[in-house]
Amino acid sequence: MMPLMNAPGTQNLNVELGERSYPIRIGPGQLAAAETLRPALEGRRVAVVTNTTVGPLYGEALRETLGQCEIAGEILWIELPDGEAHKTLATVESIITRLLEARLDRGSRIVALGGGVVGDIAGFAAAIYQRGIDFVQVPTTLLAQVDSSVGGKTGVNHPLGKNMIGAFHQPRAVLIDTDTLKTLPERELQAGLAEVIKYGLIRDAEFFAWLEAHIDELRALEPEALAWAIHRSCACKAEIVAADEREGGIRALLNLGHTFGHAIEAGMGYGEWLHGEAVGTGMAMAARMSERMGWLSTAERERAEALIQRAGLALDPPDSMSAERFRELMAIDKKVASGRLRLVLLRGIGQAELTDQFDVSALDATLHEGARVA
Amino acid sequence: MMPLMNAPGTQNLNVELGERSYPIRIGPGQLAAAETLRPALEGRRVAVVTNTTVGPLYGEALRETLGQCEIAGEILWIELPDGEAHKTLATVESIITRLLEARLDRGSRIVALGGGVVGDIAGFAAAIYQRGIDFVQVPTTLLAQVDSSVGGKTGVNHPLGKNMIGAFHQPRAVLIDTDTLKTLPERELQAGLAEVIKYGLIRDAEFFAWLEAHIDELRALEPEALAWAIHRSCACKAEIVAADEREGGIRALLNLGHTFGHAIEAGMGYGEWLHGEAVGTGMAMAARMSERMGWLSTAERERAEALIQRAGLALDPPDSMSAERFRELMAIDKKVASGRLRLVLLRGIGQAELTDQFDVSALDATLHEGARVA
Numbered sequence A, B: 001m002m003p004l005m006n007a008p009g010t011q012n013l014n015v016e017l018g019e020r021s022y023p024i025r026i027g028p029g030q031l032a033a034a035e036t037l038r039p040a041l042e043g044r045r046v047a048v049v050t051n052t053t054v055g056p057l058y059g060e061a062l063r064e065t066l067g068q069c070e071i072a073g074e075i076l077w078i079e080l081p082d083g084e085a086h087k088t089l090a091t092v093e094s095i096i097t098r099l100l101e102a103r104l105d106r107g108s109r110i111v112a113l114g115g116g117v118v119g120d121i122a123g124f125a126a127a128i129y130q131r132g133i134d135f136v137q138v139p140t141t142l143l144a145q146v147d148s149s150v151g152g153k154t155g156v157n158h159p160l161g162k163n164m165i166g167a168f169h170q171p172r173a174v175l176i177d178t179d180t181l182k183t184l185p186e187r188e189l190q191a192g193l194a195e196v197i198k199y200g201l202i203r204d205a206e207f208f209a210w211l212e213a214h215i216d217e218l219r220a221l222e223p224e225a226l227a228w229a230i231h232r233s234c235a236c237k238a239e240i241v242a243a244d245e246r247e248g249g250i251r252a253l254l255n256l257g258h259t260f261g262h263a264i265e266a267g268m269g270y271g272e273w274l275h276g277e278a279v280g281t282g283m284a285m286a287a288r289m290s291e292r293m294g295w296l297s298t299a300e301r302e303r304a305e306a307l308i309q310r311a312g313l314a315l316d317p318p319d320s321m322s323a324e325r326f327r328e329l330m331a332i333d334k335k336v337a338s339g340r341l342r343l344v345l346l347r348g349i350g351q352a353e354l355t356d357q358f359d360v361s362a363l364d365a366t367l368h369e370g371a372r373v374a
Helices: A034-041 A054-066 A089-101 A116-128 A142-148 A178-183 A186-203 A205-219 A223-243 A250-255 A258-268 A275-292 A298-310 A323-330 A360-368 B034-041 B054-066 B089-101 B116-128 B142-148 B178-183 B186-203 B205-219 B223-243 B250-255 B258-268 B275-292 B298-310 B323-330 B360-368
Strands: A011-015 A022-027 A046-051 A076-080 A109-114 A134-139 A153-158 A161-168 A173-177 A343-348 A351-355 B011-015 B022-027 B046-051 B076-080 B109-114 B134-139 B153-158 B161-168 B173-177 B343-348 B351-355
Touching: A011 A223, A022 A223, A034 A054, A034 A109, A034 A134, A034 A173, A046 A054, A046 A089, A046 A116, A054 A076, A054 A109, A054 A178, A076 A089, A089 A116, A089 A153, A089 B089, A089 B153, A089 B161, A109 A116, A116 A134, A116 A142, A116 A153, A116 A161, A116 B161, A134 A142, A142 A186, A142 A223, A153 B089, A161 A258, A161 B089, A161 B116, A173 A178, A173 A223, A178 A223, A186 A205, A186 A223, A186 A250, A186 A275, A186 A298, A186 A343, A186 A351, A205 A223, A205 A298, A223 A250, A250 A258, A250 A343, A250 A351, A258 A275, A258 A323, A258 A343, A275 A298, A275 A343, A275 A360, A298 A343, A323 A360, B011 B223, B022 B223, B034 B054, B034 B109, B034 B134, B034 B173, B046 B054, B046 B089, B046 B116, B054 B076, B054 B109, B054 B178, B076 B089, B089 B116, B089 B153, B109 B116, B116 B134, B116 B142, B116 B153, B116 B161, B134 B142, B142 B186, B142 B223, B161 B258, B173 B178, B178 B223, B186 B205, B186 B223, B186 B250, B186 B275, B186 B298, B186 B343, B186 B351, B205 B223, B205 B298, B223 B250, B250 B258, B250 B343, B250 B351, B258 B275, B258 B323, B258 B343, B275 B298, B275 B343, B275 B360, B298 B343, B323 B360
Parallel strands: A022 A173, A046 A076, A046 A109, A109 A134, A134 A173, B022 B173, B046 B076, B046 B109, B109 B134, B134 B173
Antiparallel strands: A011 A022, A153 A161, A343 A351, B011 B022, B153 B161, B343 B351
16 A cells, blocks of 8 residues: 555645654545554554544544554543534543543543644643643644644633633644545635635735635645645744744734634624634734734735635624724733733735734724725 | 841752743741742732632731732732642632633733642643743642642642643742741641652652751751751752653652552542641552562661651551552552553662562552551
């Protein structure tokens, strides 16, 4: 059998973090690639954390691959209910109870099979189980593949704020099978594209131009285009994370659109808007605010908005999100350093900047403009 | 005013962990030493986590010192109910809710004022609040001063096991005021002495001999003896932690007596036996098992047991702890690597070794001997 890692369209990447470095494998058919998983799992007890949507679709394929990894004992299979509503400390505690009941020790591994929510929950459970065990990410949504599977952010929501409870915990390996996108609802694909566009906007003008040329192929799930877009996104994120693992500096640029976006997600009730959808709109808001401050030309703002729109994403927040509601929700965001609001804004396509020296009237105008005619 | 850091009996120590290095200040009157706290807290929002026993005793003194540290805004004061029974994920979540309600951001600090339980809970809350904020330890029990305040272990219990949920999270500074031991119940002082003796047993024969000569002064709270014993204990632990921050190797030696001890704590119901009391008995059991294996001479085993006993600690587990119950509880201990029991045993006074190559009949005999005539 030909090793699948050499299949056409397959991309390899290494996230460089010293002793916490790890490989990412990207391409079609990766779910069957035991040679990627074996080094991380061989001789270990393994728990798979997935959900009731992804488990039935890809659980059997993963089980088969794990069967070739020489793991110790039976696989502990944990299927969570689907949805952001379950991204809570209570769910993490229920996973830990299962791990303890099955007597998984500190040398055991967790494999997260699913989207960003599954990855965040399972990664956080791994981070705090017996003060930290290793885990492997098998992300099955575009958003998780280009964003949450790289960088080691794990965590859950609190009623008072998204991702308010969590830890930095790097995976041992990430396995990205682009075939899994075939079963992804279109809305979720679009949400994932928001984060892909983000990398172009914050640091890679060339990639942004490539996306302008290939956005329709990506929406049509053209495999070569997908593998390249995911590779480039992961590479961008990996470079940023390697330079700033714990988000002291440039890593904050990854939050372009997120301060506005988190407010939309929280304001509408988690799960109503997908994270990526909210980020897409948040990026459009950041672009408009940047234009108002004279940081971004009108032409650049129009390019940003056009690509966001072509990805199928909304440029405007919902009518129910008043400026007042935005302000209330943004004040508690994690990006508020010592009580002062900091925003990621654009100096150009491919150039973002974190600042607390922004024009308050530009912020107000952006929050007040409400729904416009597109 | 004379700077208190130069007061007689004061000891300084630095835990060397690269960018996570931190100072420990030890001595009488340290609670009033604003110059130790100010660098860690200046300009920050601060939450103090304490409990209903320690808060009324030392809260006012800490408040006064914090008043000289130029912190931002009001102090958020969180007083937990006292006791190991509250060392749960639910308590951590309640702390996080308070932090969010008060809108403490990622630059905020937690100060833990209390014993090991308060430090473990508050440190873990700091570890997972918004993926980690810094904290300062002000330990007020001997056990916390010589053990849990050094090394960055934080966490809570699960119904199925002690400290099964947690994280490694280093404090920014540790302030040890030996005056706080004056209000400590004698039983808790004795429990703390177990961990002090442990350092002598595992790696410092000279310190062990010093303890044999000064154990009565320590029990009488003689200040110079206390400061030295705490300094030597923290230094031993700091050296080990610096060499092995995440417990891959020699750090495991700190668990001398803990596998037996955790079983006693869990078997009796958490809180019935103090942690240090259980460790004291666990060390005596480890010494006897080591003697049975021919690792420790009878004379050395007798010296170990004599010092444990002079510290006011029991040499034998309670009658209700059958060998069967021990085995059941030890199988789920964190020190079980890939399904195999590993124990810390003694090769001599000042020389410990982690091994899974032990004599099972020596273990069985030790678990079966039950209560003996001392």
